[in-house]
Amino acid sequence: MNPVIEVTALHKTYGTGETEVHALRGVDLTVWSGEYLAIMGASGSGKSTLLNVLGCLDVPTRGTYKLDGIDVGDLNERQLSLVRNRKIGFVFQSYNLVPRTSALSNVELPLIYAGVGRRERRKRAVAALEMVGLADRSGHKPNQLSGGQQQRVALARALVTGPAMVLADEPTGNLDSESTDEVLAVFDRLNRIGRTIVMITHEDHVAGRAARTVRVSDGQIVEDTSRWHRTGALT
Amino acid sequence: MAQDGSPDVKTGEVLRFALRGLAANKLRSGLTTLGIMIGVAAVILLVAVGSGASASIEQSIAGLGTNVLTVSRAGGQGSTARPLTVEDAKALVDPLGAPDVKASSPVVSTPVTAVSGGTSYDVPQLIGTNPEYFSTSNSAVASGSLFTADDVSFGRKVLVLGPTTAQELFAGADPVGEQVLLDNIQFTVIGVLQSKGSSGLANADDTAIAPLTAVQNSLTGYGQVNQILVQSTSADSMSAAQAEITAILSARHRIAANQTPDFRVLSQEQLLATRTTATETFTVLLASVAAISLLVGGIGVTNIMLVTVTERIREIGIRKAIGATRGVILGQFLTEATLLSLFGGALGVAAGVVGSQFTIAGITPVVVPGSIFLAFGVSALIGLFFGSYPAGRAASLRPIEALRHD
Known part of the structure; x- marks a missing residue:
């Protein structure tokens, strides 16, 4: 089995001289296909920077990142766009649906950018909305949906392209407990059918759903625990 | 990939x-x-x-008439050019020297203030000329009559009004037979012209036409004329007529062959071009x-x-x-x-x-x-x-x- 994520000695530095900030100081991480991983850490620990790099939204200062076997460091901006489109499904804390656009159109959006034809697009978007249990809301605009529903639409949009992994940044951060359970149930279902999920959270009960938990502190991974076998702290 | x-x-x-x-x-x-x-x-x-x-x-230039050539003085005021005279105009009607010239009208023009009864109106141009001018410039009478060669010979103070001028002075009443003071000289209206249509920039209907002698006698003096309007015998003879006019006037003004003439002869097309x-x-x-x-x-x-x-x-x-x-x-x-x-x-x-x-x-x-x-x-x-x-x-x-x- 191939690793989906293979990160070696990853460094990320912002600014120069006096104001230099080391957000990541040598991160090594391997995530295998089908894993459900939670990344935890206090704010300022570097977990968001790690997520941005893993999501190909930001490039590391040093170190290598292989996503699904592709060395991302070699790619230009256009190729990075394509990698984001084909390999990664994003779920954000604030849903980030395109406003004034129906749920179905939002889910179709990544397929439009992938150049998928209209009929095929419609079919796949409807299937993705069915998977998150919102097939009956496909015509609703984001402002006509509850927070939990919006997040599930965002999830449908994330998985509609069949990405190598779903990358979620505090996906339940803005939700009440009932909506949180709905959304996490969808993540569970996705993982059961073999989807790789990487999720940032600071809530223990959310992280508890994941099979593996990684703790980040001061730009380094300080703990990597698996529910089935503890590997102990890594430095 | x-x-x-x-x-x-x-x-x-x-x-x-x-x-x-x-x-x-x-x-x-x-x-x-x-x-x-x-x-x-x-x-x-x-x-x-x-x-x-x-x-x-x-x-409006087409409204000047057909087969018309305009002779005007070249150079601005104060130049050494000899002015155009009534004699120049007469010399152009010459069956031998200028067989292609059908008619020639000297034209003097001046702005005047016209007063009739209590109404005063500034006429942009009072034209003094001879009767040939009417046929050359395509001007037809709407009411009353045009003046004749006799009127010119005797210097009678008669006046033909353009329709716009007539309307301004008489407001719809029939002006024929009425008296009009042009800069305090009394003229009698004998006719009104048909409309040529307003051209926007210059209104050809806003005019008054009187015998040349009457205008020179009372208003402009017997000096130069402003231009000479010449009609050629046909459209085809325009350039021949232009050459004949140039030859006659060059001789009269003593212009050598290598000199630039002190007058210009322009056809409608040339006028149009400028x-x-x-x-x-x-x-x-x-x-x-x-x-x-x-x-x-x-x-x-x-x-x-x-x-x-x-x-x-x-x-x-x-x-x-x-x-x-x-x-x-x-x-x-x-x-x-x-x-x-x-x-x-x-x-x-x-x-x-x-x-x-x-x-x-x-x-x-x-x-x-x-x-x-x-x-x-x-x-x-x-x-x-x-x-x-x-x-x-x-x-x-x-x-x-x-x-x-x-």
Whole structure:
């Protein structure tokens, strides 16, 4: 089995001289296909920077990142766009649906950018909305949906392209407990059918759903625990 | 590998994105469109006014009469050129020396103040001439009669009025037989001319014509004449007549063969050419004013697209995160800008063409088809040109920063 994520000695530095900030100081991480991983850490620990790099939204200062076997460091901006489109499904804390656009159109959006034809697009978007249990809301605009529903639409949009992994940044951060359970149930279902999920959270009960938990502190991974076998702290 | 595949986002999809973006803020899109519309309409309308002005000049010169040559003095006042005289005009009627000349009329003209009863009116030109002038200049009588060679010989103070002058002085009453004071000299109205139509810039109907001798005797003095109007025997003999006139006057004014004559003989076409140059300048002036308003409209497009991009930074971030390439984002915003200016251009063409149906400042505009295509094409280019900066800004946004934007 191939690793989906293979990160070696990853460094990320912002600014120069006096104001230099080391957000990541040598991160090594391997995530295998089908894993459900939670990344935890206090704010300022570097977990968001790690997520941005893993999501190909930001490039590391040093170190290598292989996503699904592709060395991302070699790619230009256009190729990075394509990698984001084909390999990664994003779920954000604030849903980030395109406003004034129906749920179905939002889910179709990544397929439009992938150049998928209209009929095929419609079919796949409807299937993705069915998977998150919102097939009956496909015509609703984001402002006509509850927070939990919006997040599930965002999830449908994330998985509609069949990405190598779903990358979620505090996906339940803005939700009440009932909506949180709905959304996490969808993540569970996705993982059961073999989807790789990487999720940032600071809530223990959310992280508890994941099979593996990684703790980040001061730009380094300080703990990597698996529910089935503890590997102990890594430095 | 997947990233090597070229995603081919359908043009139709980009168009839909753009239309949805414009529909999101209809008032703003409408106002921006208005800016372009005014610019395009101004170009079409003002060029139409300019060409309408030259068309009316053409018409007024054609109204001078057929086969007419105009002899005038060359050089400005104070030049050494010999003035044209009544004798010059008489010399041109010469069956031997000038077989192609049919008639020759000396013309003196001067502005006068006409008073009749309690009404005073400034006549822009009182013309003193002989009876041949009427047939040469295509002037026909509407009521009363024209003056005769006898009237000229005896210097009778009789007057033929243009229809506009007659209307101004007598307000619809029949002026024939009435007395008119021209600069305090009493004249008797004997006829009114038919209308030749207003030409916008110079009104051929706003005139008064009296016998040459009467005008010289009482108003201008027996000096030079302003011009000599010559009619050739036919359209084909125009250039022959022109050569004969030049020969006769050169001899009379003692101009050697290698000297520049002190007079000019111009046909209608030549007269037209000199006047056309003047109206072309006028048209260019109008068109540049219109072009400036189109430019202002274009800056409006840039302005509003910059606002739109700033407002939608987050949306741009989302689109980039889920895989929109730079090119697609650029295409979306360029399309929005181009649609704005194309809508504006189309409305502007409609407004310009409708506006050209009305008479503006006495000029009937003549729509130039070329100006429609030009204005419409330029408005499309304006969208591309003035939209490229905001669209480039949108396309080069970094997704993480865009997503972090509130």
